Amino acid sequence: MLKYILKRLLFMIPMLLGITVICFGVMHLAPGSPTDLQTQMNPRASAELKERLRAMYDLDKPLYIQYGLWVKRLLVLDMGKSFAPDRRPVTEKIGERLPVTITLNVLSLLLILAAAVPLGVVSAVHKDSWFDMAVSVFVFVGFAVPTFWLALLLMILFGVDLGWLPISGLRSLNYEYLPPAAAFWDLVRHLILPVGISAFGGLAGLSRYMRANMLEVIRQDYIMTARAKGLSEFQVIYKHALRNALLPAITILGLSIPGLIGGSVIFETIFAVPGMGQLFYMSVMARDYPTIMGILFIGAVLTLVGNLLADVAYAVADPRIRVG
Amino acid sequence: MDHEFRRRLTDNRMALAGGVIVVLLFVVSLAAPWLAPYDPLAMDLTRILDPPSWRHWCGTDQLGRDVLSRMIWGAGISLKVGFVATGIAVAIGALLGALAGYYGGWWDAVIMRLVDIMLCFPTFFLILAVIAFLEPSIWNIMIIIGATGWMGIARLVRADFMSLRERDFVTAARVLGAGDARIIFRHILPNAMTSIVVAATLGVAGAILTESALSFLGIGVQPPTPSWGNILTAGKDNIDIAWWLSLYPGLAILITVLGYNLLGEGIRDALDPRLRDGR
Numbered sequence: 228m229l230k231y232i233l234k235r236l237l238f239m240i241p242m243l244l245g246i247t248v249i250c251f252g253v254m255h256l257a258p259g260s261p262t263d264l265q266t267q268m269n270p271r272a273s274a275e276l277k278e279r280l281r282a283m284y285d286l287d288k289p290l291y292i293q294y295g296l297w298v299k300r301l302l303v304l305d306m307g308k309s310f311a312p313d314r315r316p317v318t319e320k321i322g323e324r325l326p327v328t329i330t331l332n333v334l335s336l337l338l339i340l341a342a343a344v345p346l347g348v349v350s351a352v353h354k355d356s357w358f359d360m361a362v363s364v365f366v367f368v369g370f371a372v373p374t375f376w377l378a379l380l381l382m383i384l385f386g387v388d389l390g391w392l393p394i395s396g397l398r399s400l401n402y403e404y405l406p407p408a409a410a411f412w413d414l415v416r417h418l419i420l421p422v423g424i425s426a427f428g429g430l431a432g433l434s435r436y437m438r439a440n441m442l443e444v445i446r447q448d449y450i451m452t453a454r455a456k457g458l459s460e461f462q463v464i465y466k467h468a469l470r471n472a473l474l475p476a477i478t479i480l481g482l483s484i485p486g487l488i489g490g491s492v493i494f495e496t497i498f499a500v501p502g503m504g505q506l507f508y509m510s511v512m513a514r515d516y517p518t519i520m521g522i523l524f525i526g527a528v529l530t531l532v533g534n535l536l537a538d539v540a541y542a543v544a545d546p547r548i549r550v551g
Numbered sequence: 552m553d554h555e556f557r558r559r560l561t562d563n564r565m566a567l568a569g570g571v572i573v574v575l576l577f578v579v580s581l582a583a584p585w586l587a588p589y590d591p592l593a594m595d596l597t598r599i600l601d602p603p604s605w606r607h608w609c610g611t612d613q614l615g616r617d618v619l620s621r622m623i624w625g626a627g628i629s630l631k632v633g634f635v636a637t638g639i640a641v642a643i644g645a646l647l648g649a650l651a652g653y654y655g656g657w658w659d660a661v662i663m664r665l666v667d668i669m670l671c672f673p674t675f676f677l678i679l680a681v682i683a684f685l686e687p688s689i690w691n692i693m694i695i696i697g698a699t700g701w702m703g704i705a706r707l708v709r710a711d712f713m714s715l716r717e718r719d720f721v722t723a724a725r726v727l728g729a730g731d732a733r734i735i736f737r738h739i740l741p742n743a744m745t746s747i748v749v750a751a752t753l754g755v756a757g758a759i760l761t762e763s764a765l766s767f768l769g770i771g772v773q774p775p776t777p778s779w780g781n782i783l784t785a786g787k788d789n790i791d792i793a794w795w796l797s798l799y800p801g802l803a804i805l806i807t808v809l810g811y812n813l814l815g816e817g818i819r820d821a822l823d824p825r826l827r828d829g830r
Binding site: 242245246249250253254367368370371372373375376377379380382383386387394482485486488489490492493496497507508511512514519522523526527530531534 | 664665667668670671672673674675676677679680681683684756760763764767768770783786787790791794797798800801804805806808809812813
């Protein structure tokens, strides 16, 4: 097992190199330069000044050297300094926002699991019932609904019309002065909409997948055996069948990570959540190369690690899988 | 399209509903100049943010433009982006998938690693970065959505090619002296067409969703050109006063995407009845 994990970790290195080469190339081949923002508005910026600025950011060197420098710095966990006026190290900027994004995504993953598994299982067990039909309709709508639109509607309903939930940020203005319990509740209230909507996006896929798995498993011989030896229907479904149907779902969950991380750009922008997605959006708008590269890199690492965790969990949960 | 396939497709009520939606959207986007009650760009500063009424069925936006007219014109943009982007994705995916599946070996290893890399990537991040750098234009959007959405099709086509290349009709073609290109494009690809059609139909839905998200974030279709996504941006800016700006364009996106999804799934079911219960 340990050998397998090590092998997978080693394999991540070429993957990450591939990903960063693509990102780096795409970003730098695009016309325009980050220094434009500083010089465009300034009629007194001479050609010489522009060159100096470019040299300051290493933008005058050939692309492969710039990439080499980037990788070399990355080895000591230095992602350079942000091009934004604050000039802070990228690692610091990402570091303070990463926990927010990870927390949001983990919460919505848990919510997806908690909701999708029962939905899928019950609709498979009661195939063609009204419940099953309702879930099918829900799944189809869930696949088609633009989640940012759903976010807008729920903001209007719960935030504007009913006034039950806050619609932006993670904390109220008076957060500092609240007693701990109230502060916690304040945080929860701010999280309900972003987490709920982000989970909704992944819900449809997983519940549909669970239903298909369950239908497959129920047909197997060992389920008939379980029934034949007189186990209650509850035990047959929730002990024998569910466990087997649950396994492949782990992989699907792993595959949904890139979507979740990508989606955090939209949610964090809509709900003004100070996470990595919002930082990414702002950096893209400001052509902050080092920060963009840093976030793309972290995003790729998160995805790869998520997939690895999913595969390891799969192997641990299913004794039939022998890895090595 | 053989007879049996057509019967199964029309028997499937969901696919039929999807087909009707898709056809209606085509009609709407082609007939936009006649259907739209107002000029989608005409501002009327006396009627800013009017709620829905008999005069303006879906209300007006922050510049007094008729929302319904903008949505009708936006339909064409969405379809155009959906189709061109998917076309690009199919072209890349089919070509790479065919090469990987037909030649195997090194081709397969390299192409599939590329697929793995692209798949484990938060693609939306990449799209966002590229579009913002390239100046958002409708063509850039189509190209980048297509260039980041071909992996699923490549996998499907590869799988089809791997099983088809061993079949007798391929051997027969080779014995008759057909070259690789001819075998790939004239003999095997037509047989892999069914799964491509299904994936492409679902792909159009995905591309429309992505375009609307980009336009919503302000880096897709640029105002004043109307698109469902950028009307929603106005909805977000006026969230506490103008619900109609948020409600209707999103509904249009939902129905469109639903239509393509239903049609795609319907075609799949009609082509392969075994899959019917497997959902």
